[in-house]
Amino acid sequence: xxxxxxxxxxxxxxxxxxxxxxxxxxxxxxxxxxxxxxxxxxxxxxxxxxxxxxxxxxxxxxxxxxxxxxxxxxxxxxxxxxxxxxxxxxxxxxxxxxxxxxxxxxxxxxxxxxxxxxxxxxxxxxxxxxxxxxxxxxxxxxxxxxxxxxxxxxxxxxxxxxxxxxxxxxxxxxxxxxxxxxxxxxxxxxxxxxxxxxxxxxxxxxxxxxxxxxxxxxxxxxxxxxxxxxxxxxxxxxxxxxxxxxxxxxxxxxxxxxxxxxxxxxxxxxxxxxxxxxxxxxxxxxxxxxxxxxxxxxxxxxxxxxxxxxx
Amino acid sequence: xxxxxxxxxxxxxxxxxxxxxxxxxxxxxxxxxxxxxxxxxxxxxxxxxxxxxxxxxxxxxxxxxxxxxxxxxxxxxxxxxxxxxxxxxxxxxxxxxxxxxxxxxxxxxxxxxxxxxxxxxxxxxxxxxxxxxxxxxxxxxxxxxxxxxxxxxxxxxxxxxxxxxxxxxxxxxxxxxxxxxxxxxxxxxxxxxxxxxxxxxxxxxxxxxxxxxxxxxxxxxxxxxxxxxxxxxxxxxxxxxxxxxxxxxxxxxxxxxxxxxxxxxxxxxxxxxxxxxxxxxxxxxxxxxxxxxxxxxxxxxxxxxxxxxxx
Numbered sequence: 309x310x311x312x313x314x315x316x317x318x319x320x321x322x323x324x325x326x327x328x329x330x331x332x333x334x335x336x337x338x339x340x341x342x343x344x345x346x347x348x349x350x351x352x353x354x355x356x357x358x359x360x361x362x363x364x365x366x367x368x369x370x371x372x373x374x375x376x377x378x379x380x381x382x383x384x385x386x387x388x389x390x391x392x393x394x395x396x397x398x399x400x401x402x403x404x405x406x407x408x409x410x411x412x413x414x415x416x417x418x419x420x421x422x423x424x425x426x427x428x429x430x431x432x433x434x435x436x437x438x439x440x441x442x443x444x445x446x447x448x449x450x451x452x453x454x455x456x457x458x459x460x461x462x463x464x465x466x467x468x469x470x471x472x473x474x475x476x477x478x479x480x481x482x483x484x485x486x487x488x489x490x491x492x493x494x495x496x497x498x499x500x501x502x503x504x505x506x507x508x509x510x511x512x513x514x515x516x517x518x519x520x521x522x523x524x525x526x527x528x529x530x531x532x533x534x535x536x537x538x539x540x541x542x543x544x545x546x547x548x549x550x551x552x553x554x555x556x557x558x559x560x561x562x563x564x565x566x567x568x569x570x571x572x573x574x575x576x577x578x579x580x581x582x583x584x585x586x587x588x589x590x591x592x593x594x595x596x597x598x599x600x601x602x603x604x605x606x607x608x609x610x611x612x613x614x615x616x617x618x619x
Numbered sequence: 620x621x622x623x624x625x626x627x628x629x630x631x632x633x634x635x636x637x638x639x640x641x642x643x644x645x646x647x648x649x650x651x652x653x654x655x656x657x658x659x660x661x662x663x664x665x666x667x668x669x670x671x672x673x674x675x676x677x678x679x680x681x682x683x684x685x686x687x688x689x690x691x692x693x694x695x696x697x698x699x700x701x702x703x704x705x706x707x708x709x710x711x712x713x714x715x716x717x718x719x720x721x722x723x724x725x726x727x728x729x730x731x732x733x734x735x736x737x738x739x740x741x742x743x744x745x746x747x748x749x750x751x752x753x754x755x756x757x758x759x760x761x762x763x764x765x766x767x768x769x770x771x772x773x774x775x776x777x778x779x780x781x782x783x784x785x786x787x788x789x790x791x792x793x794x795x796x797x798x799x800x801x802x803x804x805x806x807x808x809x810x811x812x813x814x815x816x817x818x819x820x821x822x823x824x825x826x827x828x829x830x831x832x833x834x835x836x837x838x839x840x841x842x843x844x845x846x847x848x849x850x851x852x853x854x855x856x857x858x859x860x861x862x863x864x865x866x867x868x869x870x871x872x873x874x875x876x877x878x879x880x881x882x883x884x885x886x887x888x889x890x891x892x893x894x895x896x897x898x899x900x901x902x903x904x905x906x907x908x909x910x911x912x913x914x915x916x917x918x919x920x921x922x923x924x925x926x927x928x929x930x
Contacts, residue, residue, distance in 0.1 A: 349772040397738060401731045420712045423734060424771045427708060427741075431764035434745060438758035443749075446757045450745035457739035461660040464735065 321606040321613075326378050327370055334366045334384040341385075341432055352417040352425040356396055359408040365391055365492040368511075371610065372496030372504045375602035382440040383495040386449055389433035391488060394456045396426040401460065402541055437495075445495050452491040459483030468542035470552040470562040477546050478513060485519075486512030503597040507607065510594035515614045517587040520545035522619065524574050539567055539574075546586060550579035584615070591615045632917040632924075637689050638681055645677045645695040652696075652743055663728040663736040667707055670719040676702055676803040679822075682921065683807030683815045686913040693751040694806040697760055700744035702799060705767050707737040712771065713852055748806075756806050763802040770794030779853035781863040781873040788857050789824060796830075797823030818908040818918065825901035826925045831856035832894050833930065835885050850878055850885075857897060861890035895926070902926045 321327070342354035366384030373379040398404070399412035400422050406412060414422035430453070437445055462480050466472045489512030493504040524547050526535040538545045542564055544552075551574040552559040558577065561570040574580065591611045598604045632638070653665035677695030684690040709715070710723035711733050717723060725733035741764070748756055773791050777783045800823030804815040835858050837846040849856045853875055855863075862885040863870040869888065872881040885891065902922045909915045 347772060347776045349768075349775065397734060400734055419730070421775075423708060423711055424768065424775065427737075428765070428768035428772065430738075430741065431761065431768045434757070434761035435765045438754075438761040441754060441758075443752060443754040443757065446745070446754065446761075447749035447752075450742065450749040450757075453742035454739070454746045457660075457735065457742045460735045461658060461739065464660065464732075465658045 321367070321371065321610055324371065324603065324606050327367070330370045330378045330381070330384065331363055331366060333381045334363065334388065337381055337385045337436075338388060341389075341436075348417055348421045349425045349428055352413050352421050353392070353396070353429050355416070356392055356407070356413050356425075359410050361388075361391075361408065363388060364515075365488060367610075368489060368492035368508055369496030371603050371606050372493040372501070372508070374498065374500055379496040379498065380440050382436045383445065383492075386433045386437040386445075387488060387492040387495060389429050389436065390449065390453060390456070390491075393426045393429035393433065394460075394488075396422050396429065398460070400426075402537070404537065444499055448491050448494050452487045455483045455487035459487075463543060466544050468562065468564045469544055470549070470559040472544040472549060474546070474549065477544060477549055481513040481516035481520075481546075482509065485516040486510070488512065489515065501601065503599070504601070507594045507597040507611075510590045510597070511611055511614060514587045514590035514594065514611070517546050517583055517590065518615055518617060521547050521580050521583050521587070522617075524548065524571055524580060526571070536567075536571055539570060545583075547574060547579045547583040550582045551577040554579075587615045632678070632682065632921055635682065635914065635917050638678070641681045641689045641692070641695065642674055642677060644692045645674065645699065648692055648696045648747075649699060652700075652747075659728055659732045660736045660739055663724050663732050664703070664707070664740050666727070667703055667718070667724050667736075670721050672699075672702075672719065674699060675826075676799060678921075679800060679803040679819055680807030682914050682917050683804040683812070683819070685809065685811055690807040690809065691751050693747045694756065694803075697744045697748040697756075698799060698803040698806060700740050700747065701760065701764060701767070701802075704737045704740035704744065705771075705799075707733050707740065709771070711737075713848070715848065755810055759802050759805050763798045766794045766798035770798075774854060777855050779873065779875045780855055781860070781870040783855035783860060785857070785860065788855060788860055792824040792827035792831075792857075793820065796827040797821070799823065800826065812912065814908040814910070815912070818905045818922075821901045821905035821908070822922055822925060825898045825905065825922070828857050828894055828898040828901065829926055829928060832858050832891050832898070833928075835859065835882055835891060837882070847878075847882055850881060856894075858885060858890045858894040861893045862888040865890075898926045 338357055342350045344350055365387035369379045369384045369387060395407060396413045399407055400414045400419050404412050405415045413425060434449060437449055459480060462483060466476060466480065486509040490505045490508035493508035497504045520538060523535055523538045539548060539561060542562060544562060548562050552562050554577050555573050558570055558573050561567045591614060594611045595608050598607050601607060649668055653661045653668065655661055676698035680690045680695045680698060706718060707724045710718055711725045711730050715723050716726045724736060745760060748760055770791055773794060777787060777791065797820040801816045801819035804819030808815045831849060834846055834849045850859060850872060853873060855873060859873055863873050865888050866884050869881055869884050872878045902925060905922045906919050909918050912918060
């Protein structure tokens, strides 16, 4: 719970009735799952979980649930597990040494434990949800896992390509983040309001764009990675693409050239503001799907908090 | 199909009516899945698939299906995909350079592509089966994925421990191989005959023991890995444990000491025959679950072929 409390912009939704109890139940189940005896593999997962995170995906599941009725704990657990598994594997893939301000899993436990741990967490997500017994939810989770894998493959293809189209970039945001946000909402809504899945998708895209902006301005974003990671890795994020359009030096850096002073040029180019506007547009788009939702106020506040956050 | 045809001990079941068509349909779907545009990640999966394999798990699904009724192609595809994903990740974990007589995926495409590729294949398995729309089958697949991850963690814990108990060793066989064999049978049987899951579990244990014996005698086994891998990796397989019981030099080698001439000592100790007897016992145990099964003849022949195989 401490991780959620420390995420200040979410104060606005924190008082939703039943939320605290729901997130605590999710946290407790997550703890239980890795208290078992699988040695380093479980220890690694446990530590990655305890390193923090906002539990945004379980929060979305909760806020999307019908009034007076929290979603199954298994739904919140499953979306957080898929998120965790993808972070652990992504850090291996990217060779990222830091996550949530601490050594990343592979950096602390080695690549092999990180790989095995991610596999286990991934399988646990499906197993938790299977116990809940809703086919539609499992299909949603499978679709999301596939989207994350597609996102990983697409990101690999786009690396060091400063001519990546904005469409491809937004597709990447959708696969990397939008899909799981959407799944969290759909699992929470229990199939009741399909439009909440659209809310989640747009919100996830907004969220990812803001993360990408924060990575350019030297803030660690949600992920707690060292800033400037995207440029170093050649990932053509929206702010980097916008800057590359206008600045040859940025373009060269994004293609793998010298990076010195480039983040300053990105900031000077107005690209951060442009990207931020797009994030705002997606946040508004997300809200456009909220009509008669009982938690409309909270969901709107969340959409605003996501684009206004500074970390 | 060529991979199945080249596996001679299976000749005995090859003529089962409808089998050829079923395996061809599975093969075609597997081909389709990786013909898409995910670059190196799909190419790696495609190549790993085409490197061969006996398609034993889809075969089990078929043989377990009710008379006159092949299981859904998605079931055969899903079990083969889970198998493939686990091989690709296991080779990264073990640093195994060779698989099915060719460079392993990570060895050819790099660790990162292998990790991403395994993740994608794993997600595809769930997604294929979800499209089929049977909750019970998805729960079975999730349980199996978890067992494979547990097997990986258990194997890590047991490495270089020559005092591993036979029970722990057999548990490892059950998690690594028995679980997925069992799942293939249960998916094929469509929930009709639970005892076929028990058949698959025992058969998988027998299969794994034979693989472990073949690894000691310089044959490549199902996996096409270089022989002697288990000793090198410190994996306390049944034959190695039996030999270590009686031979101090083997015990020291299994604990990480010098390995020169040790496989010869394993062979001289009678451990291979002892392990083989246990495999036979599991094969018989598997057959004991076959009562009124319409394909009893084929399933018995398969159980025999599994323990008599030489590669």
